[in-house]
Amino acid sequence: MTTTILNTTPGQITRKQKLGPASIIAIGIILALLILPAFVQGYTLTSYRDVLLFALFALSLDLFWGKTGILSFGHATFFGLGAYGMAIMSIHFSIDPAIVSLVGLLAGVGMAALVALIVGYFILYGGVRGAYFTIVTLALTLIANHVAVGWPSVTGGDSGLIGVPPFSILGWSFADPISSYYLALIVLGACLLSSMWVMSGRLGLILTAIQDDEIKVQTLGYKTPLLLLMTFAASAAMAALAGGLYAAGNGFVAPDMIALLLSTEVIIWVAVGGSGTLVGAVIGTAIVWWLQQKISSINASAWPIVIGTFFILLVLVFPKGPAAFVLDKVKKLRRDKEDDR
Amino acid sequence: MEALIPFSLNALTLISILLMVSMGMAIIFGLMNVINLAHGEFITIGAFTLVVVQGLGGNFWLALIAAPIVGYIIGLALEKALIARIYENPLHAILVTWGLSLILQQVIQLIFGASPQSITGPFPGSIDILGVAYPAYRLFLIAFALATFAATILVFKKTKFGLDLRASIQSSEMASVMGVNPDKINARAFASGAALAALAGVLLAPLTAVTAYMGINYLARSFFVVLVGGAGSISGVAAGSGLIGSLETALSYEIPTTVAQALVLALAIVILRFRPQGILPA
Amino acid sequence: MTVTIPLLSLRNVSRSFGTFKAVTDVSEDFGPEELNCIIGPNGAGKSTLLNMICGTLAVSSGSIHFGDESIGGMSGDKIARLGIARKFQVPSVFPSLSVVENFHVSASNALSANELDEILSTVNLSVDRDTTASELPHGKKQWLEIGMALSMQPKVLLLDEPTAGLSVDETRATSEFLRTLRGKVTVVVIEHDMAFVRDLKAHTMVLHHGKVIASGSFEDIENNDLVRDVYLGRR
Ligand SMILES: Nc1ncnc2c1ncn2[C@@H]1O[C@H](COP(=O)(O)OP(=O)(O)OP(=O)(O)O)[C@@H](O)[C@H]1O
Ligand SMILES: [Mg+2]
Numbered sequence: 001m002t003t004t005i006l007n008t009t010p011g012q013i014t015r016k017q018k019l020g021p022a023s024i025i026a027i028g029i030i031l032a033l034l035i036l037p038a039f040v041q042g043y044t045l046t047s048y049r050d051v052l053l054f055a056l057f058a059l060s061l062d063l064f065w066g067k068t069g070i071l072s073f074g075h076a077t078f079f080g081l082g083a084y085g086m087a088i089m090s091i092h093f094s095i096d097p098a099i100v101s102l103v104g105l106l107a108g109v110g111m112a113a114l115v116a117l118i119v120g121y122f123i124l125y126g127g128v129r130g131a132y133f134t135i136v137t138l139a140l141t142l143i144a145n146h147v148a149v150g151w152p153s154v155t156g157g158d159s160g161l162i163g164v165p166p167f168s169i170l171g172w173s174f175a176d177p178i179s180s181y182y183l184a185l186i187v188l189g190a191c192l193l194s195s196m197w198v199m200s201g202r203l204g205l206i207l208t209a210i211q212d213d214e215i216k217v218q219t220l221g222y223k224t225p226l227l228l229l230m231t232f233a234a235s236a237a238m239a240a241l242a243g244g245l246y247a248a249g250n251g252f253v254a255p256d257m258i259a260l261l262l263s264t265e266v267i268i269w270v271a272v273g274g275s276g277t278l279v280g281a282v283i284g285t286a287i288v289w290w291l292q293q294k295i296s297s298i299n300a301s302a303w304p305i306v307i308g309t310f311f312i313l314l315v316l317v318f319p320k321g322p323a324a325f326v327l328d329k330v331k332k333l334r335r336d337k338e339d340d341r
Numbered sequence: 342m343e344a345l346i347p348f349s350l351n352a353l354t355l356i357s358i359l360l361m362v363s364m365g366m367a368i369i370f371g372l373m374n375v376i377n378l379a380h381g382e383f384i385t386i387g388a389f390t391l392v393v394v395q396g397l398g399g400n401f402w403l404a405l406i407a408a409p410i411v412g413y414i415i416g417l418a419l420e421k422a423l424i425a426r427i428y429e430n431p432l433h434a435i436l437v438t439w440g441l442s443l444i445l446q447q448v449i450q451l452i453f454g455a456s457p458q459s460i461t462g463p464f465p466g467s468i469d470i471l472g473v474a475y476p477a478y479r480l481f482l483i484a485f486a487l488a489t490f491a492a493t494i495l496v497f498k499k500t501k502f503g504l505d506l507r508a509s510i511q512s513s514e515m516a517s518v519m520g521v522n523p524d525k526i527n528a529r530a531f532a533s534g535a536a537l538a539a540l541a542g543v544l545l546a547p548l549t550a551v552t553a554y555m556g557i558n559y560l561a562r563s564f565f566v567v568l569v570g571g572a573g574s575i576s577g578v579a580a581g582s583g584l585i586g587s588l589e590t591a592l593s594y595e596i597p598t599t600v601a602q603a604l605v606l607a608l609a610i611v612i613l614r615f616r617p618q619g620i621l622p623a
Numbered sequence: 624m625t626v627t628i629p630l631l632s633l634r635n636v637s638r639s640f641g642t643f644k645a646v647t648d649v650s651e652d653f654g655p656e657e658l659n660c661i662i663g664p665n666g667a668g669k670s671t672l673l674n675m676i677c678g679t680l681a682v683s684s685g686s687i688h689f690g691d692e693s694i695g696g697m698s699g700d701k702i703a704r705l706g707i708a709r710k711f712q713v714p715s716v717f718p719s720l721s722v723v724e725n726f727h728v729s730a731s732n733a734l735s736a737n738e739l740d741e742i743l744s745t746v747n748l749s750v751d752r753d754t755t756a757s758e759l760p761h762g763k764k765q766w767l768e769i770g771m772a773l774s775m776q777p778k779v780l781l782l783d784e785p786t787a788g789l790s791v792d793e794t795r796a797t798s799e800f801l802r803t804l805r806g807k808v809t810v811v812v813i814e815h816d817m818a819f820v821r822d823l824k825a826h827t828m829v830l831h832h833g834k835v836i837a838s839g840s841f842e843d844i845e846n847n848d849l850v851r852d853v854y855l856g857r858r
Pocket of ligand 2: 669671
């Protein structure tokens with residue numbers, strides 16, 4: 001039964017919305033981003049590229065957290081594994097330059113998926129859900145960070161590794177800002193649209209059902225731990241993809257790419273966009289990045305305080321996410337107006 | 342045989358440290374079931390109480406008394422303002438306490454600066470134990486941790502507060518019927534956990550770099566001490582500290598400390614897979 | 624229907640919670656030729672027994688066979704894939720999904736539009752197809768869950784109090800519907816409503832304090848003194 005979950009053709013299952021608002025927004029965003037290089041060049045474009053990769057990272061978290069309701073507090077582990085995989089492969093091994101980027105990316109993505117499978121197996125098959133999962137993944141980032149800092153011969157320790165070559169494949173190089181921007185955009189677009197497509201099908205329904213009542217889903221014949229584990233591994237692999245491309249784009253890795261603060265920030269990116277919407281993760285990342293630019297230019301050390309305050313507000317003021325909060329307010333305003341008439 | 346004595350003493354020191362930092366966690370997380378990611382910052386607050394007290398000319402012993410009071414008051418205030426609203430929802434607890442943790446770290450760093458604080462602990466010399474000279478302060482730490490542990494157990498097993506707390510954890514309705522106000526009990530329990538963490542901070546300060554971020558090192562470990570030991574039982578903390586502390590000490594002889602810590606955490610995850618209720622469940 | 628349905632047979636099945644024995648030494652065969660009912664007072668162990676058959680609870684001792692397959696202690700999802708479907712006592716539907724989406728999750732194969740319409744009309748939910756399950760009234764939740772179980776194309780249908788909270792008409796409809804399943808699906812129903820059980824003419828098993836105190840046709844059961852004492856006599 002599990003094998004038929006993914007390959008249901010659109011004719012067989014009435015997808016929730018054939019082309020709902022979320023997909024229209026997603027396609028609109030991708031189209032707008034396609035023409036962005038006509039207006040922005042050089043260094044600015046590379047920082048937009050980094051935002052796209054962070055958005056991919058946020059998307060990876062939303063794929064798991066948003067769809068299963070289980071919060072991973074350790075997603076920077078996978079982003080970092082992708083980045084370090086890329087860096088270590090291209091710096092410590094003499095691999096044919098034609099394929100080194102590909103090998104590095106595969107190594108990072110493979111490592112991340114493997115770690116997610118092993119850790120996920122231990123906790124998801126052990127029946128651990130919810131808050132305990134969050135603590136274990138939090139510890140995972142700490143462990144990964146300890147290793148990144150404490151094993152200098154491989155990871156470069158505190159200072160990290162410099163000299164990661166730009167992404168290239170069989171002689172095609174993505175070294176200049178425009179091509180590396182488009183590389184990031186294509187990967188993000190492909191991941192976003194395919195995640196939205198898969199999640200609008202039966203798998204998305206089953207994951208929602210698991211959030212409602214996991215035991216019931218089991219008595220319907222599904223191996224729920226397996227489904228959760230696979231979603232977790234896919235999410236980890238996507239995070240590593242973002243990390244690997246980020247390392248290649250910026251030419252270095254450092255321990256803060258595999259640290260708790262990054263794990264925290266990505267939660268905010270997703271929460272700002274509204275978790276579970278997938279496209280919201282991309283929008284949230286852009287909004288928070290823009291805010292961070294503004295605030296950091298005033299006072300750099302204020303940023304963690306802003307994040308901390310946001311977490312508290314998130315729970316106490318807008319538990320459904322800021323987007324839903326605004327929508328509710330707008331709806332209420334409209335209703336009040338109608339009542340007045 | 343010669344090597345065994347410093348090894349055991351090192352292990353005992355680490356076990357005592359873990360015991361100290363985890364007792365507050367055992368109350369707040371183990372008994373009250375609140376995931377408090379700001380636990381490390383209560384430890385930091387304790388250490389910085391020592392910094393302030395010594396800055397004002399006071400000594401270590403004064404700080405040892407002041408820190409739990411400061412921790413209790415801050416804990417009480419935070420419980421009333423924030424924590425009381427998130428008992429029902431673990432995800433909310435995680436987000437709020439993590440936000441709190443980030444804010445506390447940054448505020449401490451803004452006030453005191455980023456570089457490690459200089460403090461002086463008592464008992465600078467060493468003591469001869471079976472022919473091995475061992476720092477006197479560490480021996481004091483071991484003794485103090487054991488005494489605090491025994492006292493905490495007594496409070497929770499024997500006093501009215503301990504009984505009320507356990508009653509209100511079992512069923513807040515029952516507790517109300519018995520004339521116990523669960524809100525008050527929760528607030529006092531959370532504050533006691535914060536006070537114990539702050540006390541641990543003072544004791545740790547002479548052994549470690551005192552910075553705004555020092556607490557985070559103990560967050561995951563104290564969670565695992567409680568989980569491995571068995572959430573819901575204060576005595577489980579001793580079992581958890583014993584296991585994690587001695588493993589980490591043993592491994593540190595062979596591999597870098599940070600990697601040893603990582604390995605022990607990984608091992609703790611495996612232990613939980615096979616014994617989800619911990620070694621000494623309630 | 625040429626599918627032969629294996630016998631569901633329980634041998635000395637027991638389950639304890641701590642020192643408390645909720646089910647003790649139950650041995651019984653359930654086949655498709657007749658409808659099967661389990662009756663018994665509150666706390667008799669009826670739901671516990673179904674939980675063991677469908678794998679949500681492990682058996683403490685004894686064995687459960689479905690044909691040649693030993694399913695006692697098998698995981699719930701595997702048992703479900705053998706064709707054993709379950710309706711829980713508390714209606715367990717997915718509250719955040721719509722009726723149609725609930726069926727998409729429960730169906731063993733992707734549903735065609737026709738199959739979907741057929742199930743919807745079987746359980747009388749055609750007009751509610753896009754309603755979110757949390758907004759359905761209790762009776763319709765019961766039917767939704769029965770429909771979900773049917774959409775698995777089960778060989779065995781375990782129903783825990785399917786008529787609880789239903790109106791007289793709805794109860795009669797349920798009884799009529801169950802009778803159409805005779806011979807095609809092995810049906811095991813837990814019921815409190817004696818009129819309903821009589822109406823079904825089911826093979827009936829009486830549980831009391833976790834033990835089978837009688838088993839046979841409903842007439843036999845009604846005339847059994849022990850059963851009268853502990854259960855029917857109370858009417
Ligand atoms: N998970 C459990 N842990 C402990 N005791 C349980 C558990 N599940 C059921 N019991 C006990 O086992 C006994 C049988 O319960 P069960 O739910 O099987 O009864 P039932 O016959 O279905 O009753 P009802 O008609 O009320 O549904 C009850 O005394 C119940 O309290
Ligand atoms: Mg029951």
